Amino acid sequence: MNDRPLPRPAYSGGSKPSGPLNALVFLPALNEEATLAYVLRGLPDELPGVDSIQCLVVDDGSTDGTADIAAREGAMVVRHGNNMGVGKAFQTAVDEALRLGSDVMVTIDADGQFDTGQIPELIRPILEGNADLVTGSRFHQVGRPEGMPLIKYWGNRWIARLVRFFSGVGLADVSCGFRAYSREALLHLNLFGQFTYTQETILDLAFKGAKIVEVPVNVRYFRGRRSRVAGSISRYALNAAKIITRTVRDFRPLRFFGTMGLAVFLVGLLADLWLLRHYVLTGTFTPYKAFGFVGGTLNVAGIFLAGLGLLADMLDRIRVNQERILYYHKKHAFDDQRNDRASP
16 A cells, blocks of 8 residues: 655755865764774774864763773763663764764774774765765675674665665665764654664655665674674564664554555455355355454454554654754754854
């Protein structure tokens, strides 16, 4: 079932930024004292087309010396009192990037998996005005990276298929943490997931009309290292599925509920037709009367879900207006802060 497109605020990103450009490199960190200094020292001092670079480490409830190491290496540090999830750490970084007036925000893991020398490749499409979000792809050309467990590769590919199906954006890797965001993308983001942010940001921006591109990136997997986010494959898959489901429900409510309603109604219709066929052949409903009750119940449930989709579609118009208001409020507030800092 196809829902009618709703009028949405025009996405004003995808334009070439002008004036002095500021970049923020963000690293989420949870007990990363063994690798954090190595990653921070590998960050470039200069970036083509960028006038200033700042580094932000969000310490998501570490119990080791992560925050002290970050401060010693010259990074700005924001600490969460307890572990709130990488998704919440990302939301904290977005607020900081907007407050600091950053034109581009780069996200990179603190465990040394990614090549910091590829940051210029990541931000180039944004600086040239060709993208609002640039996401790294670990699978774009090489397939499964060396050292990546097969089950993680398989899980990532299936999640990518889901996101491609719902968003219509042809991405090979939707779970990579090595990315770059334009300021407009950050202003448009409105996220809720605390566990992770990678799939939700793609869906959120894709549904709002942002331009998303993918560039190949190098990645290293260390034997015996447990991922802070995907340490449990089943837990990661469950939480990622919940985030994707909620995002699709909010942005495509008629399709979401309508598809479920149609599927339930058709199953009920099959039961009805089976019972009708039996009655035509035998002249009695016995012994399949239960098929009638099941079919009728499913028919009613399907119609109810379709009606719920129509109601949610009306509520979605309210959400669109709220997001438009929120965007202009954030833009006004954060731009005023940036202008105040730029004033002599």
